[in-house]
Amino acid sequence: MDKEFEYYAILGVAPQATLEEIQSAFASLRVKIPKEKRDKAKNPAYARLANAYEVLSDPARRATYDSLLAETKSLDVVNLQVTASRDRIKVSDTEQVVYLLLDISPPAQDTKQLPLNLSLVLDKSTSMQGSRLSHVKTAVELIVNKLAPTDTLSIVSFSDRADVDVPAGKVENPTAVVGQLRGVQASGGTEIYQGLQAAVKELRKVDLAKHTNYLILLTDGHTYGDVEQCLELARRAARENIGISAFGLGTEWNDQFLDTLVSPSGGQSNFVEQPGDIVQHLQKRIQGLGTVYAKNLQLKATLHRQATIQYGFKLEPFAQPLALDDEFLKLGNLEGRSPLAALLELKIAPSPTETRLKLNIEVIAHIPGPQKREQAFKQAHPLMVLSDVAQEMPPENIVEAVRVMNMYRMNEKVWQEVEAGRLDVATTRMHHLSTRLLEAGETELAHQAQQEMDQISRAGTMSLAGRKKLKYGTRALIGKAKKKHD
Structure with a gap:
């Protein structure tokens, strides 16, 4: 305090x-x-x-x-640290903005890890033929050889129907698993629900409470006619402590759909630009899953009647926007020794008199063990409303995180303006984004922004590749900014 x-x-x-x-x-x-x-x-x-x-x-x-x-005493099961952009704001008859940085980490003592229950869901539609499917197979082969004897693996491939290529079980013979995977051939359309449904059935074959349960989807296209079924399945899976991450290959897939799909479980969606990058992305995600300490962390969205969360973004262990359409913000898993960090933008209602606002930070998590299921961790952070407030610079880590987060949001607003047909506004915003990226030393992204500015002027839209390069490129900068100041 x-x-x-x-x-x-x-x-x-x-x-x-x-x-x-x-x-x-x-x-x-x-x-x-x-x-x-x-x-x-x-x-x-x-x-x-x-x-x-x-x-x-x-x-x-x-x-x-x-x-x-009592609420601000240190927690013995997780460490929760709250840093505000400012702890004092002036008495005002207008709304004000305050940022909160949440850092959640496991306790210092050793903790028991659960075995991994993993299902890989692989798109094998016609568009995946050639190098894409070949690199996916290579990546999965490497993952198979890194799993522990206690881990459970299943592999599902799908097009307009799903096949369970490797049923859920321990990987006792990696060579046999790889052999089954090599027989997968590309054909047919893309119906993601078929693959997700089959994978969840495989995951449920073990005791979910005794495992870290995760589904990883790799796809290169749009799903047809089953979007709502996919999203409802993701919500049900999250309630069972099944996490979902999704990787889009190439440029044809629907990034907004994948963001929404992973949101209920606080998972990651990411862009794999080149087939050869699949190995790196998949290995990094699996590495974090092997050391999950707490599952399905959720932040209660109501902090105070005068404070509204306007925007939320997870910074670590990976950069991902947080959905604000529920009673809770889904933060995902707390992975091993790595902290889970999130940045919240709060709108503070007009406060015409001096007062103290107690922002109630409440996180609910499932921690393995019979005595620690659905644990709630609370911390109250005071925000003083005073008549006289000295001018203070916010903490540098918050300043940097907000700066790069605003570049990501600026890019997202460009896309919204394009979809609304306001091309002049979109072009102006893209010019501002290019300038800011140059100032930040991100020359490659700045050049891409300039290309997309020309594309909007000529064709009235952004290129599929440029849209994803800027979206996921600026998103990645947010996580980098947090790590740089730790």
């Missing part, structure tokens, strides 16, 4: 102090301050002393403060 709000320490009394002891302590400290300096507006030291006394001498306010102290 900020030292300014450590009221017992300011008065020099214990938390168990009686009202008489609090009154005596205040009187002793107050007499040491000259009368002409007993002005809260002009003397911050006196203001801290007076505020401490006003709170602790009022039974109701003291009870509220004591509950705040």
Whole structure:
């Protein structure tokens, strides 16, 4: 807690102090301050002393403060750290914006890891033939050889129907698994629901409570006629602690659909530009899954009646926007020793008088073990509304994360303007984005933005490749900005 709000320490009394002891302590400290300096507006030291006394001498306010102290004690199962862009805002009759950075990490002591229950869902439609399917097979072969003896693997391939190429089971003979995979041939259309449905059935063959359960989809195209079925399946799977990540190969797939598909479980969607990059993407995702400490973390969206979450973005272990259409923001898994970090943009309602807002951060997680299912972790972060607030620079890590996040959002707004037919506005926004990328030293992305600016002017839209390069390129910068300042 900020030292300014450590009221017992300011008065020099214990938390168990009686009202008489609090009154005596205040009187002793107050007499040491000259009368002409007993002005809260002009003397911050006196203001801290007076505020401490006003709170602790009022039974109701003291009870509220004591509950705040209890909530902000360090947690023994996860570590939750909250950093605000500012802890003090001015009294105002207009809305104000505050950013919160949440860092969630496992405890220092060793923890028991669950075996992995993994299902790989591979698109084998006609468009996957050739190098794409060949590289997918190579990547999966490498993954098979990295699984532990206690892990469970299933492999499903799909086009307009699904085949279970490797039923759920321990990988006792990697060579046999690879042999089954090599027989997969490309043909047919793309119906992603068929593959997802078959994979979830395979995942359910083991005790989900005793495993880290995950489905990874690799596809290169649009699904036809089954979008709502896919999204409903993803929501059901998330409730069973089954995570989903999805990788799009090439440029023809629907990025908005994949973002929505992985959102209920806090999973990752990403762009694989070249077939040869599949191995790197898949290995990185599997590596994190092997050390999951807590599953299905969810942040309660209601922090305070005067504070509304306008936007949320996960920074670590991978960069991914957070959906805001539910009671909870789905943060995904807490993977091993890696922290889970998220940036929240809050809109603070007009506050015409001085007050203290208690932002209630509540995270619910499933931690393996009979005594730790659906654990809630709470921390209250005070935000003071004051008449006089000194000008302060926000923490550098928040400044950098917001700066690059705004470039990502600017690119997304360009696409919205293009879809709405406001091409002049889209072109102007893309020009601003190109300039900011150049200033950030991201010359390749800046050049892509310039190309897309010309494309919008000539053809009235963005190229499929350019759309994805900018979306996932600017998204990746957000995670890099967080790591740079850790």
